[in-house]
Amino acid sequence: MKKILNNPEDYVDEMLAGLTAAHPEYYRLHGDSGRVVARAKPGKDGKVGIVTGGGSGHLPVFTGYVGDGLLDACAIGDVFASPSAEQIADAIRAADTGAGVLRLYGNYGGDVMNFDMAGELVEFDDIVCSTVLLADDVASAPPEEREKRRGVAGMVYAFKIAGAAAAEGRELDGVTAVAQTAADACRSIGVALSPCTVPQAGKPTFEIAEDEMEMGMGIHGEPGVWRGKLQSADQIAGEMMDRLLSDMPITGDDRVSVMVNSLGATPPEELYILYRTVKARIEDAGATIIMPLVGRYATSMEMAGVSFTLCKLDDEMEKLLLAPCDCAFWRV
Amino acid sequence: MKKILNNPEDYVDEMLAGLTAAHPEYYRLHGDSGRVVARAKPGKDGKVGIVTGGGSGHLPVFTGYVGDGLLDACAIGDVFASPSAEQIADAIRAADTGAGVLRLYGNYGGDVMNFDMAGELVEFDDIVCSTVLLADDVASAPPEEREKRRGVAGMVYAFKIAGAAAAEGRELDGVTAVAQTAADACRSIGVALSPCTVPQAGKPTFEIAEDEMEMGMGIHGEPGVWRGKLQSADQIAGEMMDRLLSDMPITGDDRVSVMVNSLGATPPEELYILYRTVKARIEDAGATIIMPLVGRYATSMEMAGVSFTLCKLDDEMEKLLLAPCDCAFWRV
Amino acid sequence: MSVTREMFLAAIDRIAAAVERDFDMLNAADGALGDGDLGVTMTRGMRSIHAMKDDLPDDIGMALFQCAQAFTKSSGSSYGTLMATGLMSAAKTLRGRQQIDTASISGLLAGARDKMQERGKAELGGKTVLDSLDYVARATATAEAEPDDMVRAAARAVDKALDDFRDKPATVGRARVYGDKSIGLDDPGMLAMRSVVKAAVGH
Amino acid sequence: MSVTREMFLAAIDRIAAAVERDFDMLNAADGALGDGDLGVTMTRGMRSIHAMKDDLPDDIGMALFQCAQAFTKSSGSSYGTLMATGLMSAAKTLRGRQQIDTASISGLLAGARDKMQERGKAELGGKTVLDSLDYVARATATAEAEPDDMVRAAARAVDKALDDFRDKPATVGRARVYGDKSIGLDDPGMLAMRSVVKAAVGH
């Protein structure tokens, strides 16, 4: 795939310059690292702060979800690389209004180290931090090693639900608890059709034949569960739902939200073709679908492929999921 | 590019099935052709109806913009092919509440014939129709042949402005007049990096080398003004702005909206990199930017590339552009 | 001499068979200068006409009107809409008749040509189906009202139209963007009209 | 015997030079099992340390603390964060000192190893930089407090760590997903630690 860019070194900084220039009502750069985005209108004093971060190249994740009823600040690194501990610490400082800050992010080794270290750095600022990790990718480790799983699109549900809880004025413990509940309620799986190119690397993240797909591949091209001939939409959706439902069965009383997410290049037309099967499978189980999300919520630049995320809701999460939120990429 | 689909013959029908299943609060299928989408909550009696239509494969265009403060109904054909006159007639019938219907669509020969014939068909239903054609692609014909230009992303501005005027309760003449003003105020240009595949054709719409781009190419792969080596983001944005501004100069008093639109595969990261130059060029002219639109507003499935659209606003259009609207793909 | 219902229905059979036979040829010709669906458009339209053949009313005007609808219903492609427009024009003139006076055929074709020209807002001489129709209308006008002469004249006319325009550039429809690249290539719509006319006259 | 400020600053020069020299090698090694940025991480960190070299405080603990910050500021990659963590641990112990007693070096390395292990939540024996540090800490512990012995011991240790783990699979970090494909490949972090240690001891 071809990319429209200038100097690859400037990809992230120029992207952030354009993002903040296009949406000054939502986003502002904070601090001097140039890699911390905070809400243009900060949450009011006493509101628990929510911070995320990770590599660039996943818009709307991470930066895009900074907004009302969502996140307060975000630190982002180079494409697919963790931000530095100092940058994360700046994001935490930007998000803190005195009520403490939840660190809500995906389970990647480098990110975990830096968020932990950032927490130690802001101890000197007397900021209390909590942590909730997303580990929703069922293809990245078996159920018995759930804590090793990577965090993918499920984080969007966690952002939304935790963000609504913080906006309601809950305290850090309460926001953290419901964020953890949401993280635990999400299961995701992805399928990749074609790679993307990390600007600084200049070459595709992986190679795959013109007639092949890879089931369970990670959003950075991490190897999946099998690679083979490209199947039909109904077959692909069927297997993805099988894998999600065997990891987290649903029954007649369940209320679930489901995300059918494009990794980037795959158009909405194809997401809707897939959604037919997703809806049928959930309703066959007798469960009720709440606010299905079909679109581009967590991407890998121009990668072709899709991910499904199931989020099993309780009454509290459902209320928070349906609560208003507002950022440049998503409004409820 | 690879596609996720079942039988190519079913691509459009399955897409519409998924779309209406995912967003029943916005969209419903009307009539028995299966290719007419109408608002789930029709406009109230006496509201002027607005109908569009064209080929599939451009989501959110056309179907996606059926909604509150936007369109009332839409007829869509196979991918990149006009809907039939009968289907358009059905859409007009669905949109009519007695106050007449504006046909607002892009300037393509097949579409024009069918919208004209549909108008004759609904004369038997005593429905009064007016027509406004989008012809905003500056690369598709010189200024002296403006009426021959193709309609592209500029139609999103026309949908929004005409939709707001109809929602205000204006009569058919008034809605038609402001829609025409909006259509005349838009200039667009596109650049293509890689093609898309029409499911039923099964092969890419055009061929282009791994290091090439084509300036001015149409959204269906219509030949552009030049093809050459892929340039830098700043060069590409600069030339696109040159071409738009030479066709429609702007000055210090002007208030313009600008759309930086991905044709599909090109990620938002790259749109924001481009937006830096777009904003600089407009502000260098001393003009003011109103509600910049950066994202995927009018696409060609998995095609890689971008289009810019300039819409020069008067007070009335600005008010209508900023008025509320609501559909599954866009909310103001 | 006149065309009876039986002759009309037989012509439908022949045209339907001809477009099935030419399905790939028409798609390929349209693929070279457009979106490659002309074979699909013609077979879809003729299949639905063929399917309702026996239920077509005796009023040949009404029958042609239903044939026109078959095209507007089955396709949004330009050629389907143009066919429908032409059929509609003949339908209006023949409303109430049970058969078609052969002497009126040239005028019916000219009328169809004119309505299709309005519909498509294109000039004659633009290398389109309009030129094929124009040639046939003129040829059948000058030919004696002798069926056999008309048959030969019509068949010659569609071929001559293709020969005369082959080396001109396309100026209309999707083919227009190909400009000079279209020189030497037959216009798909003219090819489709050749299939229709030759099958209609049983040539 | 002890490491003076001058010796410390000289070591910075040597390490900075070594990582520039090994820039491509480290990127390539990390490219094979990760995201290919390890050379970038090391040069970025060492360049900014080298740039502030002359302004480093006499308090060697404070100096090491600033070196740690140079890594946290310049990179978010795991290795930079681990380096910072290790330097921070040594910085705490040495706070207030003007020089480093060579006899304490093994303990400082062991302390760094343990803090880095907490940071990375990885086990020893996982084929990571931790194992290199572990080898060096043990080797320098048993070596007499004779500088030359320690130099040789440290240099041998980083090589031995690479040899002992080369044919084990990676279990930690990005390399983990390569599983058995990583057998036979050196862990990039262990290679980086070899560059650092050998340059530090001037071997």
Ligand SMILES: Nc1ncnc2c1ncn2[C@@H]1O[C@H](COP(=O)(O)OP(=O)(O)O)[C@@H](O)[C@H]1O
């Ligand atoms: N505006 C027009 N006026 C007259 N004939 C036209 C016009 N547009 C197309 N045609 C004829 O129709 C043919 C193409 O038909 P078709 O394949 O159905 O078009 P499309 O698929 O592009 O809608 C052309 O070869 C030409 O003969």
Ligand SMILES: Nc1ncnc2c1ncn2[C@@H]1O[C@H](COP(=O)(O)OP(=O)(O)O)[C@@H](O)[C@H]1O
């Ligand atoms: N959790 C961990 N614990 C210990 N060492 C680690 C850990 N993660 C990575 N490493 C070391 O860091 C090296 C990779 O560093 P680096 O390239 O900076 O990682 P990344 O770019 O993936 O963040 C590995 O070769 C390994 O030696």
Ligand SMILES: [Mg+2]
């Ligand atoms: Mg065609």
Ligand SMILES: [Mg+2]
């Ligand atoms: Mg067509």
Ligand SMILES: [Mg+2]
């Ligand atoms: Mg690395």
Ligand SMILES: [Mg+2]
């Ligand atoms: Mg890295």
